Amino acid sequence: MTTFNDLLGTSPNTPAATVKQRYKLLSARVHPDKGGSPALMHLVRHAYENVAKGKGQNLLTIPASASVREGGTFESELNKLRKEKEELSALNQLLKGQLAQAKKGTTSREGPIKNTELLRKISLLEGEIVLLKDERSRLMPQKDAAIAEQQKLAAELRRVLSENEVLETELDRTSGVKSPGLMPWASKFWLPAVIVSLSFAVVIFGAKQVNWPAFTLWFDDVPSEPKAPTVRVIYANDETNDQQEAVIEPVDAQQKALSNEPLPFLQLTNKPGVWSLSSFTVSEEPYIAIRSDRGSYVVSDCSGGFNLYLNKPYKPLRVPANLIYLHQNQHFHVYDIPYGQGSSSESWMQSRKLQINDEYFTSNEFKTSAMALLEKCGKGS
Incomplete structure (x- = not known):
């Protein structure tokens, strides 16, 4: 059976x-x-x-x-x-x-x-x-x-x-047939040699293209001092008097303020995707911020506005129209966000994730951090 x-x-x-x-x-x-x-x-x-x-x-x-x-x-x-x-x-x-x-x-x-x-x-x-x-x-x-x-x-x-x-x-008999000619010999010797050579070339070329000064800024915990604005002096000739007088070009009011007062520096963090309360290293004023995967920050202080601290290596050739350039701080390009996505607390409260200049920032813990900021700002005032 x-x-x-x-x-x-x-x-x-x-x-x-x-x-x-x-x-x-x-x-x-x-x-x-x-x-x-x-x-x-x-x-x-x-x-x-x-x-x-x-x-x-x-x-x-x-x-x-x-x-x-x-x-x-x-x-x-x-x-x-x-x-x-x-x-x-x-x-x-x-x-x-x-x-x-x-x-x-x-x-x-x-x-x-x-x-x-x-x-x-x-x-x-x-x-x-x-x-x-x-x-x-x-x-x-x-x-x-x-x-x-x-x-x-x-x-x-x-x-x-x-x-x-x-x-x-x-199927076993057909899969075991070896291809004649130079292909087995080339796959054993020449192909590995070509792959190794190309790998060395890519490594050497990539090392030359890396911006090492910008790369080392990631590991530099001590913020660099901001450069003083340059003033260009122009000498004008007086037709009635041969003595030359020094004429100083007007400097932008914002640059004068930066030359008199040091810029507030962010306290950098390694934890992206979460809003947290912190204070500037210079003025010790409170602020809330969130870090993206690329190392950029969105910051809001007691004024209620929002600024984008764009990481220098990722600065694009063109930025959206709602980003207004302010100045350079640490290794960031600082932009004001007067309108559009991320410009108000309501936009962060109503969205889980916002895209600002091709980078994504979540609203995780935003409500808690915003309430803590209001409490800090109220005590400070």
């Missing part, structure tokens, strides 16, 4: 990974979408489940999901036949016992007694026995047909399994 291991082509010592591989191969072949049938697919799955449970040596049984015809299943039909057979056998035994008791009762009496009722019961029992035999004769062909269908499915599975083994053998 056929076992579950015979269907899958496995043995009791086959590893679980190999059993699963055989199941996948057979499923791909007998799947209804690949030209197979639902009955074969259910039978393969039933065999795989029994082998996985360690019941591979058990004789093959038809799963409950394998259909015999359009109105039933193999297992349900067989169970129905078995149940009917048991009921008929029990009824047959009961009738035989009643018949024997009836005959014994007639022989024990003295002399022949004509009992029409007993004779009628005997004839009925004999008729029921005939009907039971007819029913048994009718059910036997169905049982034989079910067994034949089971053997047919098993034979088709073995055929599919043999075809898969042939395909696997051909």
